Amino acid sequence: MTARGRGPTGARTQGVARVADSGTKTADEDLITATGHPTHVHDFHQLLYAPLGRITVTTPDGEHELASPLALWLPAGTPHSARFDPESLVLAEPFDPAAHRLPFARATAIRLDDAVRRQLLARTRGAGAEADDAAVFAALTCTRPRRDARLPLPRPTSEAARAVAGTLLRRPDDQRTATEWAESLYVSSTSLRRAFRTETGIAFSEWRTRVRLNHSLELLSRGHQVGAVAAKVGFTSTNGYIVAFRRHFGRTPGAWTKECAERSTG
Missing domain, CATH: 2.60.120 (Jelly Rolls)
Incomplete structure (x- = not known):
């Protein structure tokens, strides 16, 4: 350091x-x-x-x-x-x-x-x-x-990775794994994962997590409950969503929502 x-x-x-x-x-x-x-x-x-x-x-x-x-x-x-x-x-x-x-x-x-x-x-x-x-x-x-402050989300450029990214941006709750995506697009899972890593600088799993977290900010700002937001954006558990949110934003979703409300009234 x-x-x-x-x-x-x-x-x-x-x-x-x-x-x-x-x-x-x-x-x-x-x-x-x-x-x-x-x-x-x-x-x-x-x-x-x-x-x-x-x-x-x-x-x-x-x-x-x-x-x-x-x-x-x-x-x-x-x-x-x-x-x-x-x-x-x-x-x-x-x-x-x-x-x-x-x-x-x-x-x-x-x-x-x-x-x-x-x-x-x-x-x-x-x-x-x-x-x-x-x-x-x-x-x-x-x-x-x-x-x-949405999380940075570089877009992939190759055809298969771009197709996956486009769908996840529209449907962040899509649960398909990289292997399942690769099978549906007739490419190897190795090449699909490599495309995300080399073209965005982010692994596929992290890219998908960022999509979900960014999407969740809008839902939270509309007043949706944390558990409902977690399900809507594709997290399999509320706790998993809270852990990911705190890791990336330094706050729990509840604390983030409270801060936003305080700033709005301020």
Whole structure:
């Protein structure tokens, strides 16, 4: 794991991190190991982003799994710990709460667009980049909350894989396996799986899971119950749906729905 950024994990440190179970003040770099860091809090707002690899951040609200393009806002005073996958690159941006009003009251995942991602990466290379930059804060707080952050879903290009993808986009509850799909299309299951992997960068099973989860967001936003949503999008159990949803979005479907309702009323 490589940690980069302004403040806690970079050269321009603002504020301090405190181990949550003690009053000892400790700089972030003393807490971070190759696999993560224990529970602590900051006296500054912090945005965490992993442009490479995946990190899991645990807060009182639950676990947040972050991989590009998802990032996580941690309001000042939020207890959190983190686990890093091997070879992850972690960027952290701190902001003074006295100077910047964060629009989120609790840990909130957001989707970063291409322009903001490039801006954050450029800051790791720019020796003259300012810490606690107001323009950067404005750009980061204008990004879309996870409510609108569908999972990336590249489309396959070969004929058989494209046919499978088209059907699943219309009918995510289709239960056919890759082998069954291959038999119906008169191709080998090996070539069909390879097509999904090479043309989308995602295994067939993961591609289908993303279709189902993306489809479920619309149903949840309409007020459908979690169990009904799980069945409608093709999960064989409600628990399996909840586990997959939390793994990809860092929240349970119920918590996601509650957050959406709070933002709407706010």
